[in-house]
Amino acid sequence: MPRPPLAVRIRQKLGMAVVDGFFHGASAIGRLHPASKPEKHDVEVIKDVRYRDGDLEEHLLDVYRPRARAERLPVLMYVHGGAFRILSKDTHWLMALSFARQGFLVFNISYRLAPRHPFPAAIEDACAAYEFVVHEAQAYGGDPSTLVLAGESAGGNLATSLTIASTFERPEPFARAVFETGVVPKAVVPACAFLEVSRPERFANLYGGKLSGFLHDRILEASSAYLRGVPHAAGDPALDLADPLVLLERGDRPVRPPPPFFVPCGTADPLLDDSRRLERALADLGVPCEARYYEGELHAFHAFVMRRAARRCWRDTFAFLERALGRPLRPSGRTPWDRTTAESTR
Numbered sequence: 001m002p003r004p005p006l007a008v009r010i011r012q013k014l015g016m017a018v019v020d021g022f023f024h025g026a027s028a029i030g031r032l033h034p035a036s037k038p039e040k041h042d043v044e045v046i047k048d049v050r051y052r053d054g055d056l057e058e059h060l061l062d063v064y065r066p067r068a069r070a071e072r073l074p075v076l077m078y079v080h081g082g083a084f085r086i087l088s089k090d091t092h093w094l095m096a097l098s099f100a101r102q103g104f105l106v107f108n109i110s111y112r113l114a115p116r117h118p119f120p121a122a123i124e125d126a127c128a129a130y131e132f133v134v135h136e137a138q139a140y141g142g143d144p145s146t147l148v149l150a151g152e153s154a155g156g157n158l159a160t161s162l163t164i165a166s167t168f169e170r171p172e173p174f175a176r177a178v179f180e181t182g183v184v185p186k187a188v189v190p191a192c193a194f195l196e197v198s199r200p201e202r203f204a205n206l207y208g209g210k211l212s213g214f215l216h217d218r219i220l221e222a223s224s225a226y227l228r229g230v231p232h233a234a235g236d237p238a239l240d241l242a243d244p245l246v247l248l249e250r251g252d253r254p255v256r257p258p259p260p261f262f263v264p265c266g267t268a269d270p271l272l273d274d275s276r277r278l279e280r281a282l283a284d285l286g287v288p289c290e291a292r293y294y295e296g297e298l299h300a301f302h303a304f305v306m307r308r309a310a311r312r313c314w315r316d317t318f319a320f321l322e323r324a325l326g327r328p329l330r331p332s333g334r335t336p337w338d339r340t341t342a343e344s345t346r
Contacts, residue, residue: 036094041101042067046140051109051132052125058117061109061129062089063140064100072143073105074186074325077133079162081153081300083194083222084114084122094303099150102318102329105142107133111158114225119197120172122226123241126158127165127174134181146325149185152300153271154222156193160244160278163188167254168247175241185259187324189317192265192299195245195274197223198232206273215270245274248281260288262320264313266297292316 038045044065052059066073076099080092089096089110096108111125137144151159165175166184196202200223203211227242240247261282265275275291282289294301294309302313322329 036097038064038097038100041097043097043100052128056112058088058110058112059125059128060089061107061132062093062096064096064104064106064108065140066100066103066105069141072138073103073141074146074148074327075133075137075142075144076104076106076148076150077130077162078106078108079126079149079151079155079158080108080110081151081155081192082113083218084119084154084157084197084226085222086113094305095150095152098305098314102321104148104329105137105140107137115228118228119226119230119239119242120174122154123158123161123165124172124174126162127178130162130165130178131181134183144183145186147183147185148187148189148321148324150189150191151193152191152303153194154226156190157195157197157242157244159188160190160193160195161241163258164241164244164247164254167256167258168252169255170241172241179255184256187259187262187321189262189264189320190278191263191302191313192269192271193263193274193278194219194222194271195278196243197226198239198243200224203270203273211270219270245277245281248285249277251284253285258282258285258287260290260320260324262317262324263289263291264294264302264317265291266294266299266301266309268296269299269301271299290320 044067046063046065048060049063050059051061078092078095078099080087080089080095082091089108092108096106100106107129109126109129111129112121114122133147134144137147149159149162162178163185164170165178166181169179170176200219203219204216230239235246261278263275263278265272272293275293279289279291292313294313297309301307302310304310305314318329
């Protein structure tokens with residue numbers, strides 16, 4: 001992809017700063033809400049656990065654990081979004097808390113960000129975190145055989161690629177390490193995922209050419225940052241773990257059966273087409289997939305839990321996980337921000 005003109009690069013940098021500031025600010029403001037306190041939900045948080053040798057703060061994760069537990073907990077690894085270049089476990093405390101409140105032992109990870117650390121740094125870190133979770137979950141009271149993977153946007157890409165690493169025999173050493181754990185997730189939740197990073201220009205021709213310049217810039221910068229210095233040959237298997245959708249659409253047969261997927265996305269999300277394509281690709285492979293499309297909702301809408309559609313998405317997610325795990329979650333699929341029992345059932 002050619003380097004864009006200076007004026008375009010300046011516009012993109014300004015847009016990046018706006019998005020970065022918005023999500024960090026929203027995360028900080030959200031922490032002021034009374035319901036954001038883990039102790040109010042009988043959840044404890046173990047901060048900054050190192051999952052990989054070294055001193056990088058990107059190789060830390062937080063553990064969210066229900067205090068009341070009579071048996072080993074189902075395990076969930078959460079991979080944050082942020083276009084591969086911003087945000088962290090600390091901005092995604094809401095996701096971790098919401099899953100922990102349902103009875104999951106949650107490992108909420110950070111990973112190295114682009115463009116300083118381009119592909120395959122993020123998926124390499126996610127694979128290292130996967131190994132850590134499989135090997136250490138029991139020490140924290142979890143059952144690694146019940147592992148669930150979840151993430152949104154770029155994190156949805158990484159969760160899907162992790163699933164591929166656990167079910168396909170791949171040449172990458174970090175992917176092989178995941179496969180050799182012998183643990184396949186019980187379920188995967190890639191929300192509003194960006195699943196074909198190497199071909200961002202395709203979005204300009206979708207949706208009747210009405211994608212705004214601001215949104216198109218965000219997609220282009222995510223791709224150029226993550227694949228900085230990486231050859232962009234279309235369909236190159238070396239990019240399979242950056243473009244997991246392409247691998248799945250290729251129809252390669254996995255060594256192990258992939259788990260069921262829950263794929264939520266808003267119909268006003270510019271990345272909607274990737275979720276629709278994922279649904280079709282999984283169906284062609286015979287992999288169970290429950291896709292839910294929320295009318296008029298934007299990208300990552302489920303993070304804005306004051307919205308009714310967001311709470312409905314969370315309840316749909318929990319209901320899917322109950323079915324996938326074959327066990328009830330607690331407490332009755334409600335999110336921490338549901339105000340009343342009546343509303344939680346709408």
